[in-house]
Amino acid sequence: SQTIHQWPATLVQPVGSPLSLECTVEGTSNPNLYWYRQAAGRGLQLLFYSVGIGQISSEVPQNLSASRPQDRQFILSSKKLLLSDSGFYLCAWSGPGILELGELFFGEGSRLTVL
């Protein structure tokens, strides 16, 4: 069966520090991978998605970046965190190809607090 892991689960970082959140998927090949951010009162915002190794689509211009160094690994990074980067970050995957049936499988999330 397929599983998704993301870590760390909780992170407290000072403004200006770097960030690295990691997500891995097991039990499937060539998945589509996603990073979402959930901020209070703002719902679920798509940050990045990837349909293959090295292929990253950015949805929102910001100081975050994403990379996919391996088929089932997706990393969210920042060189210098801002206060506004605080939130709950969710990694998700779907089967390869277009999202016709729409099912995303989400990790348990990483809560980031920037102080």
Place this chain on the structure above:
Amino acid sequence: GNSVTQMEGPVTLSEEAFLTINCTYTATGYPSLFWYVQYPGEGLQLLLKATKADDKGSNKGFEATYRKETTSFHLEKGSVQVSDSAVYFCALSDQGGGSNYKLTFGKGTLLTVNP
């Protein structure tokens, strides 16, 4: 562009009450519609879906009917339980509308069911 609008929360009900959470959408192509649920401290999981007009999605006593004429996909349950307390997200994927690989989510509605 695509968008999803769902009723503002929070919604507070007593156990066994009837639930409706309204959701309307705007899409340029041929959307499929979904409801996701997020239990406290967890990631999202798919609750139900409908891929064409007049389809009814159902799961765990929840139902939603894809109404193209009113561009709506309202979530209903006849008798809620305390365990239904969660955040509910309406979402769409829009094949042919430039969103082949991603879902557009509403802002979420927090439901609290009291015993």
